[in-house]
Amino acid sequence: MNPAAMIGLLFVAFAGTLVLGFVMKWVDRKVTAMVQWRVGPPWYQPFADVAKLLGKETIIPQNARRTGFLLAPMLGFAAVVVAATILWGVNLSPKASFVGDLIVVLYLLTIPSLAVVIGGAASSNPHGAVGASREMKLILSYELPLVLAMVPAMIAGGWTLKLGAIMTTPSPSVWTSVAMAAGFVVALLCVQAKLGLVPFDIAEAETEIMGGAFVEYSGAPLALIYLTRAMMLAVMPILLVTVLWGGFTFASVGGAIASILKYVLVIVVTVLVRNTNPRVRVDHAMKFFWFGLTPVALLAVVLALVGSAQ
Amino acid sequence: MNWKVWGLSKSPWVYHVNVGACNNCDIEILDCLTPRFDVERFGMLLVPSPRHADALLVTGGVTRQARPRLQEVYRQTAKPCIVLCVGACACSMGIFADCYHMAGPPDKVIREVDPNAIIAYVPGCPPKPEAIIAGAVKGLQAACKLLSQG
Amino acid sequence: MKRNQLVQQVKTELADRLADVVERNAKRVYLTVEPEHSLAVNRYLFEHGGRLATATGVDCRDWIEVCYHYCFDPLNVVITVKAKAYKPACELDSVATLFPGANFIEREIQDLLGARFLNHPDPRRLLLADDWPEGVYPLRKDYHHEAHVNTGRAVSPDHGRARVLSALRRG
Numbered sequence: 001m002n003p004a005a006m007i008g009l010l011f012v013a014f015a016g017t018l019v020l021g022f023v024m025k026w027v028d029r030k031v032t033a034m035v036q037w038r039v040g041p042p043w044y045q046p047f048a049d050v051a052k053l054l055g056k057e058t059i060i061p062q063n064a065r066r067t068g069f070l071l072a073p074m075l076g077f078a079a080v081v082v083a084a085t086i087l088w089g090v091n092l093s094p095k096a097s098f099v100g101d102l103i104v105v106l107y108l109l110t111i112p113s114l115a116v117v118i119g120g121a122a123s124s125n126p127h128g129a130v131g132a133s134r135e136m137k138l139i140l141s142y143e144l145p146l147v148l149a150m151v152p153a154m155i156a157g158g159w160t161l162k163l164g165a166i167m168t169t170p171s172p173s174v175w176t177s178v179a180m181a182a183g184f185v186v187a188l189l190c191v192q193a194k195l196g197l198v199p200f201d202i203a204e205a206e207t208e209i210m211g212g213a214f215v216e217y218s219g220a221p222l223a224l225i226y227l228t229r230a231m232m233l234a235v236m237p238i239l240l241v242t243v244l245w246g247g248f249t250f251a252s253v254g255g256a257i258a259s260i261l262k263y264v265l266v267i268v269v270t271v272l273v274r275n276t277n278p279r280v281r282v283d284h285a286m287k288f289f290w291f292g293l294t295p296v297a298l299l300a301v302v303l304a305l306v307g308s309a310q
Numbered sequence: 311m312n313w314k315v316w317g318l319s320k321s322p323w324v325y326h327v328n329v330g331a332c333n334n335c336d337i338e339i340l341d342c343l344t345p346r347f348d349v350e351r352f353g354m355l356l357v358p359s360p361r362h363a364d365a366l367l368v369t370g371g372v373t374r375q376a377r378p379r380l381q382e383v384y385r386q387t388a389k390p391c392i393v394l395c396v397g398a399c400a401c402s403m404g405i406f407a408d409c410y411h412m413a414g415p416p417d418k419v420i421r422e423v424d425p426n427a428i429i430a431y432v433p434g435c436p437p438k439p440e441a442i443i444a445g446a447v448k449g450l451q452a453a454c455k456l457l458s459q460g
Numbered sequence: 461m462k463r464n465q466l467v468q469q470v471k472t473e474l475a476d477r478l479a480d481v482v483e484r485n486a487k488r489v490y491l492t493v494e495p496e497h498s499l500a501v502n503r504y505l506f507e508h509g510g511r512l513a514t515a516t517g518v519d520c521r522d523w524i525e526v527c528y529h530y531c532f533d534p535l536n537v538v539i540t541v542k543a544k545a546y547k548p549a550c551e552l553d554s555v556a557t558l559f560p561g562a563n564f565i566e567r568e569i570q571d572l573l574g575a576r577f578l579n580h581p582d583p584r585r586l587l588l589a590d591d592w593p594e595g596v597y598p599l600r601k602d603y604h605h606e607a608h609v610n611t612g613r614a615v616s617p618d619h620g621r622a623r624v625l626s627a628l629r630r631g
Contacts, residue, residue: 029350033348033350033351036345037345038345038348038350038351039348039351040350040351041350041351041352041353042351044320045320045321045353047317048316048317048320048321048353049317049321049353050317051313051314051316051317051321052314052317052318052320052321052322052323052364053317054314054317055314055315055317055318055390056364056388056389056390057388057389058388059361059386059388127359209358210358210359211357211358211359211362214359214362215358215359215361216359216361217361217362218361218362218388219388222361222362373589374588374589374591374592375589375590408605410598410603410605411587411588411589411592411598
């Protein structure tokens, strides 16, 4: 790929993910409102939120570590944009994927959570420190099942680490294979924790720790954090569908509709889980991920190995 | 109005500060968030930190202990912001006007740190949620007009 | 034990400690004590099944009357112990040494009325601000309001603690 095409893809992916992220954030709030028998905000609400945040002043607490405080949102934002670029590129032309791009995407998508930790720790606020430590515990809990859940898809795609190959190789689908279905469910719950949504929004528990890691942010850094979270809400289901559900195809009308439906289904399931569950304690969450989801993911890997050996 | 002021008018995030209220006004503010009145359709969210807030909902007359703390919370709020004094006690100290432990109504206390604070008043004991919403709308409109003019 | 039995028992066993006993009606009995007997009478009522509902204070001209209200729920009677704390010292033995339930209410009476409770396990301020002047008791009849209105700290002492990165530009 020549550099011009690469930069063009970057901008397309950034703009596309931004708009998609805002739409998905609106879907989240609207579905939440409908579940609660309310009328939700209008469709332009996320745009208004970001516009307002950009117009506010940025205040840095005097004892905060200024570099870490300001750098953390930028790190998270940059990581999400690059991961989105890779995913968009792979979905637009599966032949363009390179060996190991699945691992690159997974690595990049851990950076926004690390940015939350850095930002919270740099805030010089006890609420920020508590939020940072909780986010660290969560990262240690959900990353392993998430990666393990992707392994059955790797195996079914023919022992490959290329996202394009995983998408295009005919493999047992989610509806017919136990391993893929188990992997999908595990990955869905890990995505719920990664996005910081109830029942796993422990790091940013509003009612408990006043915003946790984000308590001291205001103005443009807060707008970056908002953008990052909106884009993560758009990107994580793209990753899920790409790896575990056959990817997006816009070649035929039927394929396009199926792709959109898959994506919307993942988002709606996420939002409904968010609206029907209470927040769990951080030690319960760790036990759930380590002793509940990791064995299920390991079982899925074993089943996939057995299935591929036949 | 430019896009930043449009954003402020369409997405006011509120932070609730109780500096000495009897909690009646706090209950009515909570009612505003419930499905019957649903202020989220105006973009109003209850935020956990004053740094994220555009509107401070102040209830109660300021007690002596709360006075420096209210001033600190106001200074922590990122400007531009409006202050909404909800309830009779917040507007003018109400029946506690001559009490021994009061330091004044919130608008006087906030004007000590910022003489140009934008303050809206919602009288009532407690004001109905409709009144609180009307007061918030009027306060935001006044704030946007002030900010557009510069 | 019935209500009349209890009242009779109180009258006979505490006869030397009570200054006065008044039965206002079937449900209310008032015992007046001098400050040196207050702890003993409180202990007697507590040990015979009384539940301290609350304690109140009244500023009488020469003393502060601290009333401990004991509810005897099965017997449907409330017995009040009115202990006089004579001015200017206004000292009483603290009932919080008997049971922890009296801790906060005695702190409140001490804060607002100035009755000093001896041997109280935690004699800090409860309601008034940290910088309220010592020796000024708002609920006393001779409290002068105008001297204390709107005093106290204004802006917090850590003035100028936050750095503003981008100042607000209007217009």
